[in-house]
Amino acid sequence: MIRRIVAVVFALLVPACAAVPVAPDWVAGTKAGAYPDEQFLIGVGQAESKPVAEDRAYAAVARVFKVEVTSQAKDWESYLTLEKRGKVQTERRLTLDSVTKVSTDKVLENVKIAETWHDRQTGLYSALAAMNRAAAQASFRNKIVELDEAIARDVKDARGAADKYLKVRGLRRAIRTLIARDTYNSDLRVVTGGRGVAADYSVAGLTGELEKLLNESIVVAVEVTGDQAETVRQAVMEGLAREGLPVTARGASGNGGNADLLVRGEARLWPADLPDPRFRYVRWCADFVIVNQGDQRVLGSVARSGREGHLNIPEATGRALKALQQEVSSALAKSLAEHIYGDPPSDAVPPQAACPKS
Incomplete structure (x- = not known):
């Protein structure tokens, strides 16, 4: 009798156990038998919803490439630093974040969700993202060839151009x-296990060539009229240098001389009669234009104004001069950089004059 009961219980349990699906090997581990390492690069994501699990699987693959690109960034430091000069608008500046994002977007074009799994006991979804190494390698190599041709063409044109701006x-x-x-070469090294394609040029080498050209060829003069004209002129020149704009500011007597670009403007500072028993205030304004000395064409304009306060007029004036220097120099540096590099102007409409006419 006991044997018959055991047999019945066993017979009932076996179908129940067999009905429990077995999770794929990649859910709990780092390997996927159907996607061997030598042929595929994989990433696994888990979440309470399928779409989020798939996004995390994509991100797991992308992280592998991001680490490699970030390690390469030390070779770009000289140029990324140069890009910060003049504080060109963020969307036009090349930064490490923008570089890694472009890399990630291109990498994910070669990644597909290969499998998904839903654990009914825990409610978790798992997703397996896979990249075919051979296909990705061919894609990256083709892109590198295309970019190498563009680089060689631009370097040749730049070195052969007579115009310094070109x-x-x-x-x-x-x-x-x-x-x-x-x-792309960093991405290629990831999928090939360390084998890339040597470049004919280096970022550091071309950046050194660019900086030398900027420092030796582009001359900016500053001319100021109005209140404390020479003090303001020196402040603007110092501000441009502090911004790190890759130009040499020269102009001893307030005229353009042999400068390529002339920063010309008016600055005013005056006491503001405000009903404050403790503080004294000074208003300031500045209107500047950037002029191409060759054809006297106005390339950009800057108009700024403000107010600074302190316990006495001399201190308030000092603060006003410092504020003028910071705001005007930053705006001028951005406008100069846009012209030198050929970027579209950030201010589509010229600003209205900041200083009162009277």
């Missing part, structure tokens, strides 16, 4: 393309 813009294009090329 030289600057050609070299800058080549460097930015070279950084993109380096990210």
Whole structure:
């Protein structure tokens, strides 16, 4: 009798156990038998919803490439530093974040969700993202060849150009393309286990060439009229240098001389009669234009104004001068950089004059 009961219980349990699905090997581990390492690069994501699990699987693959691109960034430091000069608008500046994002987007074009799994006991979804190494390698190599051709063309055009601005813009294009090329090469090293394609140029080398050209070829003079004209002029020149704009500011007597670009403007500072028993205030305003000395064409304009306060007028004046220097120099540096590099102006509409006419 006991044997018959045991047999019945066993017979009932076996179908129940067999009905429990077995999770794929990749859910709990780092390997996937159906996707061997030598052929595929994989990433696993888990979440309470399928879409989130798939996103996390994509992100797991992307992280592998991001680490490699970030390690490459030390070779780009000289140019990324140069890009910060003049505080060009964020969307036009090349930064490490923007480089890694482009790399990630391109990498994920070669990644697919290969499998998903839903654990009914825990409610968790798992997703397996897989990249075919051979297909990705072919894609990256083709892109590197295309970028190498563009780099060689831009370097040749820049070095052969007679116009200094065309030289600057050609070299800058080549460097930015070279950084993109380096990210593809970093991605290629990931999928091939360390084998990349050597480049004909280096970011550091071309950046050194660009900086030398900027420092030796582009001359900016500053001319100021109005209140404390020479003090303001010196302040603006110092501010441009502090911004790190890659130009040499010269102009001893307030005229343009042999400068390529002339920063010309008016600045005013005056006491503001405000009903404050403790503080004294000074208003300031500045209207500047950037002029191409060759054809006297106005390339950009800056108009700023403000108010600073302190316990006495001399201290308030000092603060006003410092505020003028910071705001005007930053705006002028951005406008100068846009012209030198050939970027579209950030201010589509010229600003209205900041200083009162009277």
